[in-house]
Amino acid sequence: MSIWWLINTVRVAREKEAVECLAAENDWFALDRWEIHDFKFAAVGSIVAHGAAYPVRLVYPDNFPLVPAWVEPQDPEAKWSIHQYGKGGALCLELRPDNWTSRASGADVLRSAFGLLNLENPLGDGEKGMVTSAHNVGEIQKYNWGESPVFIGHECLERLLKGDVQDVHALRWAASDKVWPIYLSDSIDREGVQRPPSADLDTWRFQVPVVLVRGKAPDGLPLARSAFVSTVWESSPVDGEVDFVTVFIEDDGIEVFHLVSENAYHRKVYTLPPENGLRSGRAPSAQGKKVAIVGAGSVGSKVAEMLLRSGIDTLRIFDGDVFLPGNLERHVLDWRDVGYHKVHGLKRRLLHIVPGASILTVDENLNWQKSASTNAAHFDLITACDVIVDASGDPATSMLLGALAFENQKPFVSVEVFEGGIGALVAPSVPKRNAAYTLGREALLNWTDEKGRVVPLSAGVRVYEAISDNGEVIVADDAAISMAASHAARVVLDILDDKIDDFRWLLIGFRKGWAFDMHGHVIALDVGGPSDWNNISEDAEALKFVIEIAGELTDAIKALAK
Template identity: 30%
Template structure:
C-alpha cells in the first residue's frame, strides 16, 4: 500500500484525505510477482497523469464503487423510487411541488422515504407508507435550473442559493423542520432545516439512494398471486414463516386465523421477534407482513378453531375460509384439519397443508385440488395409509411431540428454525404452484421430506413422493341449496374424528 506521509489528498484515486492511493495493483488483482518498486512506479504514473502542471491527460479508471461503499460513511439517507425521480426531474426550472417524506431510524441510519408528490387534492405520485412507525414530514420539491449539479448532499450554502432563486424564505421554523427536495439533472437531494431556540440553524443533508423500478426479482408468473385471497390457519412457526414467504413472493391478500399469544419461547422458530411477545400471533404477524409489503391486505380473526369456541364465531371463520381462493392449514391439528377440509369441500377450494416431525427428522407437505385430487380428508387418509404401508416402525425421541397446536401440559417439540423453515419453504412453493394455475411443476401432490436420518429417511434431502388415487370426496357436505356452514359446523362437532393420525 502507498500512503502520503503528510496525510493530505494527493489524488482523486485515494481513499480519503489520509488514505491509501488506489493504484493499478490492488487487492482484487494482486499477484506475488508485484514488487514495491512497481507500486512506486504506479503511484508516479497516477500523480503525473492527474497533474495539471505536467499536462497529464488523466488516467484510465477501473474504480467501481458499490452503493454500499458510497453510503457507508453516511448516516442520513433518502430513498427515492426511480419513477418518482423522473417525475420531479421533468418539472420546469424553479418549479415547486408539495411532497411528503417518511423518516425512521433503523440499522444505524436515519432513512427517509419519499412517499408522495403533490398534495392530497392533486396527487402526482404516491406509494404506501413503507414503515408504519415512521415520522411524516411535509415539504417542497424544487427543480434546480438545468445545468446546475450537486456533487453530493446539499450543503447549507447550496440550499440558501436554491431557496433564494425560487423565491422562498430562509426564516426556518423551530420545529418541525423545513423539508426540501432539491432536484437536479442527475438526482435529487433531501435537506431538512430548523432553527434552535438559541437562533442557531441546524442543516441536515441526506445522501440519495435511487430505487430501481426495473429491477424484477420475481418470476412473471407470480403476478397471479396478487389477486388471490389466501386463508392461513395457524400463525405459529410454520404458518408465520410460510406467510412471510408468500408475501415476499407476490401474495397480497391474506386472511389469518389463530388465537394464540406469542411467548418468548416461540422466538426460536418464528418469523416474529420480541416486539410481539405478549400479543396475539395473528395480529403481530399482520404487522410483520405489512412491513414486508405495505400494500398488502391482511385481515385477522382471533378464533380457536376446533377448540372451546362459539359456534357462531367458528361458523363465521369457516365461511370466510371457504370464500378464499386457497386454504392453508399450518396447525397439524386433526380437528382443525377436519374443519378446514369441510370449508374446502363446501365451495370446492384447493387446500395445502404441512407438518413438521418432532426431532427435526423431516416433515410432510401436501395439497388437494378439485378435479385433480381427492378431497383433503380423503387425501389425508391415503397419506396415513401410505405411511403405514412403509412398514417401518415410527421411532420418536422421548418427551417429544409433533409440531403444531400443542395442548396444555404437552412438552415442546424439538425442531429448530432451520427445520421448520425448510418445510415452510416447500409449503410456500406448493401454494404458489397451486395459485399460479396451469401446469404444475410437482409430479406428486404430497411429499415426505427428510431433514436427517430417521424413520423412512436415510439422510437429509431424502424425499419420498406420495400419490393419491381417485378424485372423489368433493361433494361431501354440500347440496344444491348450499347448506349453511353454521349447520355444517354443528354436524362436524357432533362427529368424532375416526382417523388415528400419528402426525397430529
Template identity: 30%
Template sequence: MWWFINDPARFLAERAAVDQLLAEGIGVENARWAVSGPNLAIKVDVDLRIADKVRSVTMIYPLIFPNSPPVVRPIGEIADWGAHQYLKSGDLCLEYRPDNWHPDLSGAVMLRSALTLMGADLGITHTSGWALPSAHNVTQGQEIRGSWCRMNMTVACQAKLATVTGSQPIKLHRCWGPLSMMVTLTNVTDQDGTQWVDPTVPTALVEDAGLEGLAMAIAADDPRLDAVEIFLKDDASSSVFWSMFVAEPIAKNEARCLMLVTPMWVRAFYLRSGDEKPYEFALVPPDSDDRLPPSNASLADKTFAILGCGSLGSKVATTLARSGARKFILIDADILKLENLVRNDLDAKQAGASKAHAVAQRLKRVAAGVSVKVHNFLLGGQEAGSKDDALVREIAEADVIVDATGDHDVFNYAAAAAKLNQKTMCWARVFAGGYGGLIARARPGLDPNPFDARAMIDQWCAQPGFPDPPQPANDYASQTKDGLPMVADDADVSAIAAHFARLLIDTAIGSDNSEFECSAYMIALRKEWIFERPFDTWPIDLGSGPWLQAAEVDHDVRAEASKALVEVMIAATRGAGQ
C-alpha cells in the first residue's frame, strides 16, 4: 500500500511542512505537487533562489516513506553540484541520508538542506544560517565503484614503491571482472637487475603476471603533471601520454602500466598502443590489520598431505591455506564434473580438470608463498604397486596426514604412512544424508595409532544402548551397490569441514593447551541416530596407546631370518659387480 494512502494524515503534514518552508521566504519557491513514474510516487518540484540564481529541483518520496528519506535531484541541469552529489543518479547528498534519517523528520528539511547546498556550490553563505558539514563517510567500495581500472595495493607494495629511483620495470597480474579490470603489482626490477617479488600477493598472481610497465620517480612539482589532467579530460591517446614520460614507444597491440611515484603519492595509468584512450587506475589501499592469530604463523612450516580433493578435501585445503598453511601434498585421481559443483569448493571454470591440480591452483590463488606437490593417483586402485609404495613413503614425510576421502582402503594407506614415520593423522567423515559427521585425530605419544583409534570409534558406535545408524550406512563420499552417490548438501559438508579444519589447525600448531579435550567427536547437524538436537556433540575419549609394538620373536627364528637376509645381501652384491 502507498504510504500516502495508508497514512493520509502524514501526507497532509508533508504538504503543510513544505508550505511553511515557502512562507519563510528564504528562497524555496513555487512548489508543484505531482506523481512520478509507474509506481506513482509522490513528488514535489520547487525552485531554489539565491540572489539572482535560480535552480529547480524535484523531491521524490519513496514508497516506504517515512522509513527512508526523500530523494532530491536537480531538474534539467547537466552541471553537477560539486562533491555533494552522486554523479550517476544526480541525487544530492544532503544533511539527512539513509544512514541518519529518522521517520519523524519531514521532506521540508531536505529542501532546506538543498538550498544551503546550492549556496555552498555558488560560494554564498545562505541567510538561513544552516551549515553544511561534510558527512561523506563512504566505504572504499562506494568511492571506486564507477572506476573501470583498479589497482590493488599491498603494504609491501607501498613500501617498495617508496624506494623507486629513476625508471624501474614492473610486472602486474591483470584480470577482468564483469564491470572492471583489476591489476596487482607483483614484481619490481631494481636498478641492479634483481627482481623484487611481493611476498604478500597470492602465488598464482605472481606466476601469471603478464602486464608490464614502468614505475617512475617524479617530482611533485613536475610540470608534466599539469598536462596529465588535460589528457585525461580530453581523451588523448595513450601513445602520446606515454611519450611524455618514456622515450621508447609502446609496442603495437600491447598495453602498459605507468606508475608515477612522488614522495607523497602514487598515480598509475593504463595505456595502450595507438590512439586508444588512457585510463587512470583507482588505487585500492590495503588493510593494515592482521587477521590471523599469532599462533597460526607456525602453520607455514608444516606440510599437509591431503588425501582426497573432493567436497570435504577441497574445503579443508582452502581453509588451511587461508589460515596460514603453505606446504601441501595433494592426492586425488578424480576429475571435477559439473555435477560436483553442488558441494566442491571449486567452480565451473575447473570442470573437466583433475581435482588435485585444480585445488592446487585454488590454494595458490588464495594465499602467498604456497607450494603444492600434486599426485593424480588413486591409492589402492588399479595403479602400479611400486607407485603406491613410493607415495606412502612420501606421505609419511608430511607433518600432518589428512584423510578426506571417506574411503576405508585409503584410510589404511594413510594410517600405514602415519605409523611408518610416527606422524600425526587426522580424518573426517560426513554421514550419509548429511545428518552429522565424525572428526578424529591420532597423534604419536598422545593418542592410539590410527588403526586402533578407528577400531575404538567403531566399538563406541556399537554400544548396546545405541540404535542402528540410518541407512545407507556409508558416508556421502561412498557409493551404493548401484553406483548412486549418497546425498549431503554443501551446508552439511561445509559444517563438518569447518569443524575438521579447526581440529587440524589445533593439531598442527601442537601447543600444550589443545582446545580439544578429546581426539574424536561425533557432531550432529540435525536430530538423527544418537543425536537429540542439531549441533549435538558427542566426544569420544580414545585415551592413549602404543604406535610401535615390538613383537616377541623366538631366538632360533630370529637367527634363521638373519642368516637368510645375509645370503640375500651377498647375492645382491655379487649381482651388482657383474
C-alpha cells in the first residue's frame, strides 16, 4: 500500500504550509498540532463559527492526493450536521469523492467545512441555516429494498394507462430475506424471447392473481384485508383467501397493493427504463492472491467468474448498479437476480460455484458522492489486492485506477469492448515491466491518430450498437463480451502466475473493420517501457517533520505493547 506522506514529502511540505497559513490568516481556524491518527496523516484544530468552537481533525487518506481528505469531529460521538456520515463521521463537503481534484488541498477542505458549519450554525448563536443536498443517485439504485418493490416495464405501463393491456400477470419471488419483489407483465411482454420466467423456474417464484381497478385509490383506504375488500368491491374479486395484487390505474400512473391473508400492503412502484436496444486449478504461486474488479457488468461479471473457476478464490468487486431485465443477454446473472444489486447477485452466484470463496462486494460506484473516509476505505481495499482489474467502461474511472495502481506498484489490467463488438482492448500495466496506464493511454491515442480515427466505429442510437463503414447497424453480443472477458482473465491469470513475458497492449478484432483484417486479428501495441513519471524529489525539512511525528506514533505503540 502506498503511504503518500512517506514518499511524497514535497506534497507534505505544501499541505503543511497551506494549513498553517490558513490558521495564521483566519480567525475561524486554529491549528493545534499535526499527528498520525489511525496510521493516517492528520491536522488537529478547531473551527469557530458564530461563537461556537468545533474541534475537528483534517484526515489525509493513504492515497492522497488522488483520494480526497476529509474533516471529522475529534469527538467520535459528535453529530453536527445532516450533511455528516453518522456520529463522529466525515462531513459531506463541497469537495468530495465525486468532484475531487488532486490540485485541491487540505486547506481547501477546511474552508469547505467552515462554510458548512458557518451556514448551518448547529451550535452557535443566531439563525440556523440549511444547505441543499447534492446527492445524485438514480431512483432504482437508491430505493428502499425493504419495501419489497413492484417492477413494471415502461411499455407495459403505457399500455396499462391506455387501456390496451391484456392478461396482466404478477410474478413474486424472494430476492433476499424479507424482500419479495413483484414483476407485472402483460401478454405482449410474455410473447418475446426475453420474457419474464414462469412460476416453475424454481420453487421460490410464484404467480399472484392481479385485479385491475380503473381510477384513483380511495383516500384513507384501510389496510385490513376484509375492510380493504369491502371498500373497493361489493364482494371479493378472487375466490378464497389467496393472495392477490390490486392495481389502481390512474391518469398518470399506478398504485399497487398486495393483499395477503389478513392485511393489504402498499407497494412502491418502479418503472423500468425503456429497453429499445438489443442486449444480447492454479499454480501454487497464485494461491491466496486477491484480485479487485471494478465494474460488475457484462465484462466484469464474466472476468470474476472465469477467475474464480480458474482458482482465484479471493475477489473484491465494486459496482453500484442494479441488475435489470435488459442486462440478461450479456451477463452471468439471470432472472433470479433482477432487482438486486449486481455485486450481490454476482456474489451469490460465485458462492454457488465455490462455497468457500472469499468474495467482498461494495455496492457503490467509485465516483459516487459519499463520505470521504468511506471513499478512502474503498480505495484502500482496492490497492491492497495483488491485481486491479478495470471493467468499469468509464474512462475517468480507468485513469484514476491506473494512477492508483502505479502509485501503489500494483499490476493493473483494463478491458473495454469497442462499440458494436468490433473488437476489444486489453491493456496491462505492470510495475517495472511496461508504461504506466496513463502514459500507455497516450501512446494508444497517438497510434489511433495515425490510423485516422480515434474511435473504431461510430456509436449507434441504442446501447451496445455501432454503425459500420457501410452503414450497417452491428451489436456487441455475448460472444464479443465473452471473448473480451476471456482475454482479460487470461492476462490477469498470467500476471498472477508470473508467466507473462510480453506486456504489449492487445487490440483484438472480432470482425473485419477499422484496423482489423478479420475475426481473431490481434494487434500487439508497444506503449513504452517502465515509467518513472512520478519520481518526486525530496524536501529535507518535510522529511524530517514526517520522521518526527512517525516516531511519536512508534513510541506510542511501544508504550501500549508494554
